[in-house]
Amino acid sequence: MARLQKEFTKGFWEMIPPFRLVLGLCPTLAVTTSGINGLGMGLATTFVLVFSNLFVSLLRRFIPSQVRIASFIVIIASFVVIVELVMQAYFYPLFKILGIFIPLIVVNCIILGRAEAFASKNGPVMSLADGLGIGLGFTISLTVLGLIREFLGAGTLLEIPVMWEGYEPFAFMLKPPGAFVALGILLAFMNLITQIQARKGG
Amino acid sequence: MRDILRMIVVLTVIGAVSGLTLAAVKQLTAGPIEYQTVKFVKEPAVKKVLTGYDNDPILDRKKIQAGTDAQGRPVELTVFPAIKGDETFAVAVEGSGKGFHGQIGVMVGVSKEGKILDIGITSHSETPGIGSRVTEPSYTDRYKSLPAKKGVAVDGISGATYSSKGVVAAVNEAVGLVEKFREEIF
Numbered sequence: 206m207a208r209l210q211k212e213f214t215k216g217f218w219e220m221i222p223p224f225r226l227v228l229g230l231c232p233t234l235a236v237t238t239s240g241i242n243g244l245g246m247g248l249a250t251t252f253v254l255v256f257s258n259l260f261v262s263l264l265r266r267f268i269p270s271q272v273r274i275a276s277f278i279v280i281i282a283s284f285v286v287i288v289e290l291v292m293q294a295y296f297y298p299l300f301k302i303l304g305i306f307i308p309l310i311v312v313n314c315i316i317l318g319r320a321e322a323f324a325s326k327n328g329p330v331m332s333l334a335d336g337l338g339i340g341l342g343f344t345i346s347l348t349v350l351g352l353i354r355e356f357l358g359a360g361t362l363l364e365i366p367v368m369w370e371g372y373e374p375f376a377f378m379l380k381p382p383g384a385f386v387a388l389g390i391l392l393a394f395m396n397l398i399t400q401i402q403a404r405k406g407g
Numbered sequence: 408m409r410d411i412l413r414m415i416v417v418l419t420v421i422g423a424v425s426g427l428t429l430a431a432v433k434q435l436t437a438g439p440i441e442y443q444t445v446k447f448v449k450e451p452a453v454k455k456v457l458t459g460y461d462n463d464p465i466l467d468r469k470k471i472q473a474g475t476d477a478q479g480r481p482v483e484l485t486v487f488p489a490i491k492g493d494e495t496f497a498v499a500v501e502g503s504g505k506g507f508h509g510q511i512g513v514m515v516g517v518s519k520e521g522k523i524l525d526i527g528i529t530s531h532s533e534t535p536g537i538g539s540r541v542t543e544p545s546y547t548d549r550y551k552s553l554p555a556k557k558g559v560a561v562d563g564i565s566g567a568t569y570s571s572k573g574v575v576a577a578v579n580e581a582v583g584l585v586e587k588f589r590e591e592i593f
Contacts, residue, residue, distance in 0.1 A: 276421050
């Protein structure tokens, strides 16, 4: 039980993607122009991650190690296509905004990374916890990053204007360089907190 | 040898199961996806050209076999009916015409009495600020309450002759289609 909890919660701080794993930066930088976009992308990735982890773990004894990467990719790609079709059928505006980045979830290193490093070596329950934890961590990161960029770049939060009238938004924050700047500042903050914790501890 | 056989079997099974699953999901979502695509691409124009209906013109859209194209494939005409009570009192039909840069798509609302209610541009790639003026109400309003018969003509916008001609051609195509399939539409 303690282990299950550990595998689940490690995705929220210790191994929170993309900050600690530094994987999956392409969608992180590209789609986080608003909180909603970040949330949508994060949830889509979480869905794929949870199911690919589950199936990789269930099939780990049947898949010969020589063809494991090919098998993992087929499993991941199938769930990505399912997400894409479901999104197109029920969340069309979000589908339009995320566009090419939904099929690109296939090559998101977080997903293949978790399949290879965790699910192919652990049981289905642990793998589910790992996938859900890492996926939710990714969702939180993308949403926070999206909210920061939306707040500074458009003066809104979740599409509700929050700044005073006459606020001149930093359009720069919605452009690709703004994504790097926001990501860098967030990482710096996280490192600062870790340092303070380490000093207190020792 | 056994290893190779095992690899082949495992990969084949995984591929086949995934293919079957995806085919099933594709079939299940085909209907909603078509509805969503039509809704988000056409609905703004349909809402502009039709008023006073109490149905969902997107949900009630009708498909009419409208002959074949140059390659002999069947062409479908989609009409969006505006229904009040039990009566279809108007329809929206899309036509297209050649503008200055490619095709201009125009949604035309036609009443049962044979008048144009309004038009709305669904797609165009005309020059911003010049040809794109055909999308403005000051231009599209000129079509209001003209008779919906082939040969519709309105004054063009000076400086945007080709774009204006494209819209006129598109409107004529749409009203021509309504005339031709009147029986099936109303």
